[in-house]
Amino acid sequence: MSSVASTSADNPPRGAANPMRRYLHTNGATKSNETQAPYALVTGTTGGMGEEWAKQLAALGFNIILQGRNRSKLETVQSAIAVATPSAQTRLLVTEATIYPNEHLTQELTSLLSDPEVRLTVVINNLGTANAHFPLLEEETSETIAQVIISNTIFPAEVTRICLPHLKRHEPSLLAVVSSIGVWATPPYVSPYIGTKGFDLGFCQSLYNEMIAEKRDVDVTCLVPGQVISGMLDAPESLMIPTSEGWTRAAIQSLAPGMWNFWSVKPGVCIVPHRWQYWATVVTSFLPAGVTRRLAIGIAKGLKEGAAKKK
Numbered sequence: 001m002s003s004v005a006s007t008s009a010d011n012p013p014r015g016a017a018n019p020m021r022r023y024l025h026t027n028g029a030t031k032s033n034e035t036q037a038p039y040a041l042v043t044g045t046t047g048g049m050g051e052e053w054a055k056q057l058a059a060l061g062f063n064i065i066l067q068g069r070n071r072s073k074l075e076t077v078q079s080a081i082a083v084a085t086p087s088a089q090t091r092l093l094v095t096e097a098t099i100y101p102n103e104h105l106t107q108e109l110t111s112l113l114s115d116p117e118v119r120l121t122v123v124i125n126n127l128g129t130a131n132a133h134f135p136l137l138e139e140e141t142s143e144t145i146a147q148v149i150i151s152n153t154i155f156p157a158e159v160t161r162i163c164l165p166h167l168k169r170h171e172p173s174l175l176a177v178v179s180s181i182g183v184w185a186t187p188p189y190v191s192p193y194i195g196t197k198g199f200d201l202g203f204c205q206s207l208y209n210e211m212i213a214e215k216r217d218v219d220v221t222c223l224v225p226g227q228v229i230s231g232m233l234d235a236p237e238s239l240m241i242p243t244s245e246g247w248t249r250a251a252i253q254s255l256a257p258g259m260w261n262f263w264s265v266k267p268g269v270c271i272v273p274h275r276w277q278y279w280a281t282v283v284t285s286f287l288p289a290g291v292t293r294r295l296a297i298g299i300a301k302g303l304k305e306g307a308a309k310k311k
């Protein structure tokens with residue numbers, strides 16, 4: 001944890017400048033041929049944080065590509081955006097995330113991005129899956145392990161591979177991947193999931209450096225949530241466990257230029273956006289390893305017992 005730069009920025013002040021103006025190209029970067037709002041692609045938008053990313057980015061002025069595997073659920077989110085933000089255009093990318101090879105993803109996304117009206121400046125690789133039953137590793141099937149690994153690693157890598165030429169064409173632009181505080185806390189019973197979240201972090205760190213090496217203005221950042229109430233986690237809201245709406249608001253605000261990156265307009269390569277989760281990460285990084293391990297095991301056992309009761 002000590003080797004990564006982190007920031008905290010929830011509860012943005014009311015009336016603050018649009019935190020995404022760098023990617024809306026309304027901060028002086030507007031090019032003469034840019035008449036329509038740019039597009040943001042968000043994966044996993046039929047619930048949880050992905051749905052919030054889509055709604056909040058639309059409210060901030062983006063057109064949205066909504067990705068999900070279930071068309072009718074996507075249409076429900078599309079309708080909600082049309083009511084809340086009538087000016088936002090939305091397009092659907094209906095594709096599974098847990099299969100490989102995924103020719104359907106390549107075809108559909110390439111086709112969407114070939115439309116000259118789709119000027120892509122933001123990609124949020126939000127989609128992530130986990131085995132909700134917290135099994136022992138040997139109780140997993142090879143299929144469930146493969147699904148988690150494919151949806152959390154190959155799927156965002158493929159989405160990024162296809163989108164990157166478009167993000168480079170429409171700089172300054174943003175490529176984000178959602179990881180998990182679990183990569184540092186390393187709770188038991190979710191080893192395939194935690195392994196994939198470590199991939200997401202390393203993937204972003206290398207790609208961040210690739211953009212610098214190639215002198216590109218594509219900002220790459222890994223966003224790191226702790227526990228958040230969503231389809232993945234059913235828990236009461238607390239200081240340390242925000243709603244999907246609250247966490248996403250903090251994440252968007254953390255992408256804005258601010259005090260922590262006054263030497264650069266770019267967001268950091270790794271961000272813990274939620275204020276209390278950030279401070280918890282800082283404090284636990286000073287604790288002896290045995291203490292943080294016991295904490296992680298205690299939390300995971302509680303979640304495992306809760307999942308068993310729901311079965």
Ligand SMILES: NC(=O)c1ccc[n+]([C@@H]2O[C@H](COP(=O)([O-])OP(=O)(O)OC[C@H]3O[C@@H](n4cnc5c(N)ncnc54)[C@H](OP(=O)(O)O)[C@@H]3O)[C@@H](O)[C@H]2O)c1
Pocket residue numbers: 043044045046047048049050068069070073096097098126127128129147151178179180181182225226227228229230231232233244
């Ligand atoms: N919630 C947390 O406590 C937490 C903590 C740390 C990191 N994260 C990360 O944050 C990101 C968003 O998580 P979330 O909690 O908001 O997710 P979520 O509510 O569980 O899932 C929302 C989206 O993921 C899709 N999805 C779920 N299972 C899927 C599967 N097997 N195949 C394809 N799509 C699937 C859902 O589609 P359907 O509607 O079709 O099911 C939905 O679009 C993930 O990358 C997750 O790893 C979450």
